Amino acid sequence: MTEATSAPTATPVGAGTGTSWKSHIREYGLLGSLLVIMVFFQIMTDGVLLQPVNITNLIQQNSYIVIMALGMLFVIVGGNIDLSVGSIVGFVGAIAALLMVGFTLPGTEIFIKVHWFPVILLSLALGGLIGAAQGWFVAYAAIPAFIVTLGGMLIFRGLTGNMLAGQFVGPFANDFQNISKGFIPEFITATAQGFKWTSMLLGAAIAAALFAFDFRKWSRAGAQEIDREPAPLFIGKNLVFAALILGVTYLLASYRGLPVVLVIMGALILFYNFVTTRTVIGRRIYALGGNAQAARLSGIKTQRLAFLTFVNMGVLAGLAGLIVAARLNSATPSAGNSFELDVIAACFIGGVSASGGAGRVMGVVIGAFFMGIMNNGMSILGIGIFWQQVVKGFVLLAAVYLDVYNKSK
Amino acid sequence: MEDPILEMRGISKSFPGVKALKNVNLVVRAGEIHAICGENGAGKSTLMKVLSGVYPYGSYEGDIVYQGEERRFSSISDSEHLGVIIIHQELALVPLLSIAENIFLGNEPSRMGVIDWSEAFSRTRDLLKKVGLNESPNALITNIGVGKQQLVEIAKALAKRVKLLILDEPTASLNETDSAALLDLLLEFKRQGLTCIIISHKLNEIARVADSITILRDGSTVETIDCRTEEISEGRIIKSMVGREMSDRYPPREPKIGETLFEVRDWQVEHPQHPGRKVIKGVDLKVRAGEVVGIAGLMGSGRTELAMSIFGGAYGRNITGQASMRGQPVDVSSIQKAVGAGLAYVTEDRKALGLILNDDIKHNISLVNLPGVAKAGVIDDATETHVANRYRKQLNIRSSSILQKTLNLSGGNQQKVVLSKWLFADPQVLMLDEPTRGIDVGAKYEIYTIINELAASGRGVIVISSEMPELLGICDRIYVMNEGRFVDEMPASEASQEKIMAAIMRQYRVTA
Ligand SMILES: Nc1ncnc2c1ncn2[C@@H]1O[C@H](COP(=O)(O)OP(=O)(O)OP(=O)(O)O)[C@@H](O)[C@H]1O
Ligand SMILES: [Mg+2]
Numbered sequence: 001m002t003e004a005t006s007a008p009t010a011t012p013v014g015a016g017t018g019t020s021w022k023s024h025i026r027e028y029g030l031l032g033s034l035l036v037i038m039v040f041f042q043i044m045t046d047g048v049l050l051q052p053v054n055i056t057n058l059i060q061q062n063s064y065i066v067i068m069a070l071g072m073l074f075v076i077v078g079g080n081i082d083l084s085v086g087s088i089v090g091f092v093g094a095i096a097a098l099l100m101v102g103f104t105l106p107g108t109e110i111f112i113k114v115h116w117f118p119v120i121l122l123s124l125a126l127g128g129l130i131g132a133a134q135g136w137f138v139a140y141a142a143i144p145a146f147i148v149t150l151g152g153m154l155i156f157r158g159l160t161g162n163m164l165a166g167q168f169v170g171p172f173a174n175d176f177q178n179i180s181k182g183f184i185p186e187f188i189t190a191t192a193q194g195f196k197w198t199s200m201l202l203g204a205a206i207a208a209a210l211f212a213f214d215f216r217k218w219s220r221a222g223a224q225e226i227d228r229e230p231a232p233l234f235i236g237k238n239l240v241f242a243a244l245i246l247g248v249t250y251l252l253a254s255y256r257g258l259p260v261v262l263v264i265m266g267a268l269i270l271f272y273n274f275v276t277t278r279t280v281i282g283r284r285i286y287a288l289g290g291n292a293q294a295a296r297l298s299g300i301k302t303q304r305l306a307f308l309t310f311v312n313m314g315v316l317a318g319l320a321g322l323i324v325a326a327r328l329n330s331a332t333p334s335a336g337n338s339f340e341l342d343v344i345a346a347c348f349i350g351g352v353s354a355s356g357g358a359g360r361v362m363g364v365v366i367g368a369f370f371m372g373i374m375n376n377g378m379s380i381l382g383i384g385i386f387w388q389q390v391v392k393g394f395v396l397l398a399a400v401y402l403d404v405y406n407k408s409k
Numbered sequence: 410m411e412d413p414i415l416e417m418r419g420i421s422k423s424f425p426g427v428k429a430l431k432n433v434n435l436v437v438r439a440g441e442i443h444a445i446c447g448e449n450g451a452g453k454s455t456l457m458k459v460l461s462g463v464y465p466y467g468s469y470e471g472d473i474v475y476q477g478e479e480r481r482f483s484s485i486s487d488s489e490h491l492g493v494i495i496i497h498q499e500l501a502l503v504p505l506l507s508i509a510e511n512i513f514l515g516n517e518p519s520r521m522g523v524i525d526w527s528e529a530f531s532r533t534r535d536l537l538k539k540v541g542l543n544e545s546p547n548a549l550i551t552n553i554g555v556g557k558q559q560l561v562e563i564a565k566a567l568a569k570r571v572k573l574l575i576l577d578e579p580t581a582s583l584n585e586t587d588s589a590a591l592l593d594l595l596l597e598f599k600r601q602g603l604t605c606i607i608i609s610h611k612l613n614e615i616a617r618v619a620d621s622i623t624i625l626r627d628g629s630t631v632e633t634i635d636c637r638t639e640e641i642s643e644g645r646i647i648k649s650m651v652g653r654e655m656s657d658r659y660p661p662r663e664p665k666i667g668e669t670l671f672e673v674r675d676w677q678v679e680h681p682q683h684p685g686r687k688v689i690k691g692v693d694l695k696v697r698a699g700e701v702v703g704i705a706g707l708m709g710s711g712r713t714e715l716a717m718s719i720f721g722g723a724y725g726r727n728i729t730g731q732a733s734m735r736g737q738p739v740d741v742s743s744i745q746k747a748v749g750a751g752l753a754y755v756t757e758d759r760k761a762l763g764l765i766l767n768d769d770i771k772h773n774i775s776l777v778n779l780p781g782v783a784k785a786g787v788i789d790d791a792t793e794t795h796v797a798n799r800y801r802k803q804l805n806i807r808s809s810s811i812l813q814k815t816l817n818l819s820g821g822n823q824q825k826v827v828l829s830k831w832l833f834a835d836p837q838v839l840m841l842d843e844p845t846r847g848i849d850v851g852a853k854y855e856i857y858t859i860i861n862e863l864a865a866s867g868r869g870v871i872v873i874s875s876e877m878p879e880l881l882g883i884c885d886r887i888y889v890m891n892e893g894r895f896v897d898e899m900p901a902s903e904a905s906q907e908k909i910m911a912a913i914m915r916q917y918r919v920t921a
Contacts, residue, residue: 293761
């Protein structure tokens with residue numbers, strides 16, 4: 001501990017608090033702007049935005065964007081991009097739908113119909129396989145990701161259209177639909193109308209656990225004399241964050257409880273947050289994106305890592321495909337159309353560096369919800385889909401501009 | 410005595426967490442060569458960036474008076490307009506453009522937006538003649554050596570009608586011949602009335618060309634020495650730089666040399682882009698436990714290529730030859746395997762190949778040996794922090810904390826981070842490629858001491874260096890390399906600069 005202080009310094013001023021303020025400013029900014037647009041739309045929509053049923057909708061509608069953004073974070077941090085995820089959503093959804101609803105093998109009499117549970121596993125594997133194929137071209141054949149995945153985008157959209165031949169394929173078993181539309185079972189009150197205490201307690205427990213983790217890290221940093229954010233900011237940030245979680249859980253609990261898809265999403269967020277911040281493989285992916293040459297000369301298997309980011313992206317896109325199909329209760333040729341744009345925009349709004357090497361899970365999640373709330377709020381206000389695109393485009397530009405501007409100061 | 414062309418008064422500049430300059434004063438007289446010396450991180454580059462408008466007016470405190478008027482440069486182009494041209498520590502040429510295109514980049518002779526190439530080419534030819542560079546204006550930057558690239562930078566400055574030329578460590582990556590040529594050129598320009606500011610850690614060069622020397626320490630001016638009134642020696646500069654006498658430039662060395670540790674035989678490597686063209690033509694190299702082996706040679710003799718090809722084929726293709734560790738054959742066909750076998754290669758190009766510049770000191774140091782700070786793939790932050798602090802202290806890395814981005818470190822301190830990274834990997838054999846490039850005298854001594862300690866602990870160290878005195882000062886044995894071969898080998902006790910140069914020249918006579 002004493003080592004840190006006795007090491008030579010180039011005259012630090014203010015013992016590092018000056019730097020930590022700056023280095024955390026982006027997080028506060030992002031969290032702050034999320035709050036601002038929430039308040040804005042809450043007022044503009046006369047309170048519709050935060051109605052329990054709308055919040056539930058919002059989460060269900062955005063879950064797949066958040067889930068894919070988690071995968072996209074790794075792809076972009078590794079210095080690549082994946083434009084094909086929207087098409088993979090459509091493609092995997094179509095295959096899953098055909099398997100579950102049943103179809104006759106072309107040219108034969110054989111009828112195939114599979115239970116929904118193995119279909120889920122198959123779909124995730126299929127997503128991973130598609131990611132692996134694209135990842136191979138990017139990582140080992142050294143073809144730019146932009147080109148490979150632009151190809152993938154066309155190929156899988158085309159295949160989806162061919163397979164479905166303009167038809168909607170559905171409906172599915174209720175259990176399958178529950179992935180997207182279900183709620184966690186309630187143990188405390190069994191009545192359909194009552195307050196969902198199980199959900200509320202679960203939400204509170206999660207908020208407490210997150211705070212405990214963050215606090216432990218923060219106080220440890222203090223003990224080791226590492227640069228950390230000043231106490232008021234730390235507490236303020238955590239209060240806002242906890243209030244957000246508790247508030248949202250409360251609203252959800254007063255409607256139908258925690259959506260299943262929120263639980264899936266939350267688990268994935270925690271998992272990937274852990275991978276990015278704490279694991280060796282996460283650190284190596286950041287190094288790869290930061291300076292591929294230096295990473296390679298440090299003995300890191302750069303090609304394999306880039307490959308893995310695409311496999312991971314594929315699996316998550318497959319999962320998103322299932323969720324979208326479950327939500328629509330059918331597979332459609334246009335499912336997942338232009339999702340890649342929302343996913344990539346969520347990453348950049350969330351502060352992921354376009355040149356690779358930097359970006360945080362929490363940023364991306366907030367970025368995705370930022371987009372989601374804008375979509376939802378503008379829809380409630382009856383703003384046309386095209387104007388929505390215009391607004392989103394400007395917001396993306398503004399967010400990244402602010403980022404660059406802050407950095408150059 | 411000439412009037413000052415430049416006065417910088419009371420300059421202070423802070424970065425988040427660091428006060429890089431504290432009330433610095435600098436007076437440069439017209440027509441002189443003014444040297445700025447100081448340890449790594451003393452603030453030399455920062456001062457020059459303030460002067461040239463890289464850090465615009467308002468981002469620092471103090472006044473700049475240039476040609477008798479107070480100036481407030483808000484960008485580099487402002488200062489360039491007045492003839493203040495800076496050549497940065499890291500060269501800023503576009504590798505895939507030609508010499509002519511680089512010289513006139515952003516300054517193209519044009520008529521209504523259309524570049525007048527014949528004009529550009531003829532002016533380039535004139536400029537190249539002035540700097541004594543015998544290359545076609547069409548030659549691509551990647552295809553000419555660093556020494557020549559440095560001359561192109563100077564030609565580029567001349568094209569902008571330079572009055573005050575600032576060179577930040579211009580000779581750091583040049584060999585002695587090229588350095589000497591460059592310094593002669595500066596002396597020639599001085600006769601023509603050009604004023605120069607030069608930053609360098611090579612004090613012999615400073616002593617040779619400088620008319621005045623300003624010394625910085627920890628962001629403050631220590632003194633300005635007038636070389637016309639005072640006899641100047643390297644020792645005098647060092648004393649002022651580090652604040653104490655340094656009697657020896659090299660730590661005492663008592664080698665305890667054991668068995669052969671690592672060996673390659675008949676090592677042959679082809680050029681990565683031109684299959685069939687041999688770059689390394691059958692090299693036998695060995696290093697014993699506890700031994701420091703030097704590889705001397707001119708720029709382009711294949712030393713870096715040799716080291717990188719041994720290091721898991723990081724350079725070249727169709728690599729053949731046998732590598733063995735402690736007498737047992739080892740597989741070094743990939744970088745992972747080479748690291749696993751106990752090899753380390755500390756690159757000469759720290760920015761492009763050594764560091765994740767956007768990441769902090771801590772993460773850079775642990776990068777090679779992440780498993781060493783992790784359990785079951787999960788990094789233990791406390792261990793990692795401890796490790797980083799240990800090396801920061803041991804190698805004297807000047808920074809606000811281990812969380813400082815390596816991008817914001819001074820050149821010499823960046824080098825120490827790269828070295829720390831490989832020390833933490835705990836290799837058996839270290840290949841150090843120009844380990845003291847751009848490093849101040851004090852830090853050099855520290856690095857030599859580390860090399861000694863590594864050797865004393867039974868490891869083998871291979872040092873590639875263009876500074877022959879350094880090789881003579883720290884090595885036990887020296888290979889001389891030229892055109893992809895070892896042309897001579899000698900114990901350091903019998904070696905001298907003349908013998909090394911003779912070995913290189915002898916081979917030319919044979920092949921000619
Ligand atoms: N952009 C920056 N942000 C933060 N700190 C910086 C930045 N640039 C420089 N520094 C700090 O300012 C100090 C002076 O750096 P500078 O590059 O001027 O040193 P120098 O004298 O040129 O050293 P060297 O001989 O190693 O090149 C160092 O401590 C460095 O870490
Ligand atoms: Mg410098």
